[in-house]
Amino acid sequence: MRILIVVATQPEVEPLMQALGMQKSDEADNLFMPRHTSVANCSVLVTGAGMVPTAFALGRHLPHNVYNLVINLGIGGSFDRNIQLGDVVEITKDTFAELGAEDDTRFINIEQLGLGASIFNPTSSLGHFTQKIALPKVSSITVNTVHGNEGTIAGVIDRVNPQLESMEGAAFFYACRELKVPCVQIRAVSNYVEKRNRDNWKIGLAVKNLNTFALELIRQL
Numbered sequence: 231m232r233i234l235i236v237v238a239t240q241p242e243v244e245p246l247m248q249a250l251g252m253q254k255s256d257e258a259d260n261l262f263m264p265r266h267t268s269v270a271n272c273s274v275l276v277t278g279a280g281m282v283p284t285a286f287a288l289g290r291h292l293p294h295n296v297y298n299l300v301i302n303l304g305i306g307g308s309f310d311r312n313i314q315l316g317d318v319v320e321i322t323k324d325t326f327a328e329l330g331a332e333d334d335t336r337f338i339n340i341e342q343l344g345l346g347a348s349i350f351n352p353t354s355s356l357g358h359f360t361q362k363i364a365l366p367k368v369s370s371i372t373v374n375t376v377h378g379n380e381g382t383i384a385g386v387i388d389r390v391n392p393q394l395e396s397m398e399g400a401a402f403f404y405a406c407r408e409l410k411v412p413c414v415q416i417r418a419v420s421n422y423v424e425k426r427n428r429d430n431w432k433i434g435l436a437v438k439n440l441n442t443f444a445l446e447l448i449r450q451l
């Protein structure tokens with residue numbers, strides 16, 4: 231089974247890359263493969279943070295490579311206080327929350343404008359590949375600007391009511407759908423979406439839990 235892990239930044243999957251003995255591939259600077267192919271049939275594509283780098287990296291890589299499953303791994307912020315910092319979740323719906331137009335104080339989404347779609351789903355699911363490990367299924371939004379203001383946070387909750395946010399998820403789903411590749415998105419919660427306070431972020435915990443889960447998943451597949 232050929233697996234591609236897609237990640238915004240290398241530190242988010244560094245423990246997994248160490249455990250699988252990954253090294254830079256000859257093919258591209260942002261692609262990593264196990265030094266010994268017997269370890270796992272799994273590559274890592276580091277895209278850079280944000281939706282444009284993610285879509286571009288996937289649009290360049292996927293047409294020339296065949297995978298049975300493409301997994302977006304990353305950390306994210308939670309709007310939902312029932313989700314604990316460090317929890318690992320499966321994203322089953324992701325929305326480009328800023329895609330649209332302002333009409334004074336009213337937001338008109340891209341569907342209402344008749345110019346396209348803002349909501350995307352994974353082309354596969356964890357449950358399709360394994361019954362042995364399951365995660366809570368949550369909805370997310372994808373943003374260019376990480377929320378850190380109480381007014382804009384209240385606004386997006388009122389409009390979209392998301393549980394999580396990231397800077398890549400919906401672009402990942404979009405690219406995989408367009409290129410007809412089975413995909414899932416797994417995130418670990420590093421912070422709550424609130425008035426910005428980096429001291430409250432638990433990036434280390436989120437990265438540890440994300441990588442523990444990902445290694446177990448790769449062993450199951």
Ligand SMILES: O=C(O)c1cccc(C(=O)CC[C@H]2O[C@@H](n3cnc4c(=O)[nH]cnc43)[C@H](O)[C@@H]2O)c1
Pocket residue numbers: 238239241242279280304305306307308373376377395396397398420421422423433437
């Ligand atoms: O500073 C570090 O040590 C460090 C280690 C690993 C990753 C980072 C990042 O900055 C990752 C950026 C990545 O995180 C996602 N993210 C995390 N929280 C949020 C949020 O509240 N809203 C939106 N995105 C979030 C995002 O997908 C970034 O690409 C730092």
